[in-house]
Amino acid sequence: MDQTHARALEALQPFIALATSNSATSPRFISNIITNATSAPNTYVFAELLGTTTIQALGSPDTPVEYQAYLKLLEIFAWGTWQDYQETPNLPELSADQALKLRLLSLLSLAATTKPLTYQSLINALSLSTAAELEALVTTAIYANLISARLSPASNPPTVNVTSVASLRDAPPHSLPWMVTILTEWESRCGQVITGLEAEIVRVKTNAQKRHAKDQVYQEQVAGAVQRRQAQAGPGDGGSGADGRVGKSGMGRGAVRSTTMGLGRNKREADDFDEDDGFESDNGDNAFRMDIDEGAGLSRAGNRQTKRVVGRRT
Structure with a gap:
């Protein structure tokens, strides 16, 4: 009021x-x-x-x-x-x-x-x-x-x-039935609107559940694909080389390069080779000598520096 x-x-x-x-x-x-x-x-x-x-x-x-x-x-x-x-x-x-x-x-x-x-x-x-x-x-x-x-x-x-x-x-008394009719119709329309809203709420919830279930299936499929890919790329197909590339024999590019050089890659390996190389003989004048430089192989600058001395011992 x-x-x-x-x-x-x-x-x-x-x-x-x-x-x-x-x-x-x-x-x-x-x-x-x-x-x-x-x-x-x-x-x-x-x-x-x-x-x-x-x-x-x-x-x-x-x-x-x-x-x-x-x-x-x-x-x-x-x-x-x-x-x-x-x-x-x-x-x-x-x-x-x-x-x-x-x-x-x-x-x-x-x-x-x-x-x-x-x-x-x-x-x-x-x-x-x-x-x-x-x-x-x-x-x-x-x-x-x-x-x-x-x-x-x-x-x-x-x-x-x-x-x-x-x-x-x-309101005049004769208008009361007319007012009751109007209010009844209004109540019916309100009920229809409420029913429609409830149906729309149910539809939205159902669609949301379907989308959620679909997303879960998709995530599971992605996770399975990732696991299979990791299993296929495991240790059995060869390791990685020095530069990260994988060879079929399990050796990287750096390993292949060191084997083709023929000699060790450091001074200690060269000394070991010189101690028992099998190229020096002490059989008199006809003895044969071969000197190998300690720096044989790769130098720091990456150049090959080899030295060979071949001759008879005087």
């Missing part, structure tokens, strides 16, 4: 108390309650007053005709409009305060049902004479927090742009 409706309901409470008191016995007294309630400031809702037993008693056939019309007048203030008052015969005359209030309440109903809300349509519906009277009425409704609106007199046609309307109009 908004503040405007709460204030209107609070302003109506004294009149409800009078209508439910023991003194509310005569039709004249009850009709005065209706007149005062519809004339008082800030009273814009009347369903609670209309529902009291004493007010409803005015509709009894035993009630004089001049007082029966007050019940219809209160119904128009509760959910009717200015046009309803104009079209209903034998209603009590309205005071200036009552006429202003009924026009304000009618403006709320028109703002909620009529689009666009032009100056001319409002002037006709509220029985006003000039645009100035209409602008004064709209301004009063704005300051009373009944509507939020903006006047556009320079537009073509001039219009009243209403953005919000206070919930102060009561």
Whole structure:
């Protein structure tokens, strides 16, 4: 409940108390309650007053005709409009305060049902004479927090742009079945939307599970392929050489190169070769000698430096 409706309901409470008191016995007294309630400031809702037993008693056939019309007048203030008052015969005359209030309440109903809300349509519906009277009425409704609106007199046609309307109009009893039908249809549509959302959630979850299972199978296949490749590239197919290349015989390029040189690759291997080389003989003048340089093989610069001395010992 908004503040405007709460204030209107609070302003109506004294009149409800009078209508439910023991003194509310005569039709004249009850009709005065209706007149005062519809004339008082800030009273814009009347369903609670209309529902009291004493007010409803005015509709009894035993009630004089001049007082029966007050019940219809209160119904128009509760959910009717200015046009309803104009079209209903034998209603009590309205005071200036009552006429202003009924026009304000009618403006709320028109703002909620009529689009666009032009100056001319409002002037006709509220029985006003000039645009100035209409602008004064709209301004009063704005300051009373009944509507939020903006006047556009320079537009073509001039219009009243209403953005919000206070919930102060009561629903007539004959509209309740229609409202129940609308709410039932709305509930059915909401149920269909919820069912659709639940089905969509199930579909999304199912697709996510399928994608997850597919990803797992793919990962397992990749892992198996990697293991098979590692098994095929194991030690049995030859090691790597000095420069990282693998030979069929298990020897790298560096190993092949060292064997083709014929001699050791360092000084110690050369000394070992010189100690027992089998090329020196001590058989007299015809002895044969071969000297081999210790640096035979590869030098640091990578050049072959070999020295051979062949001759007879003197």
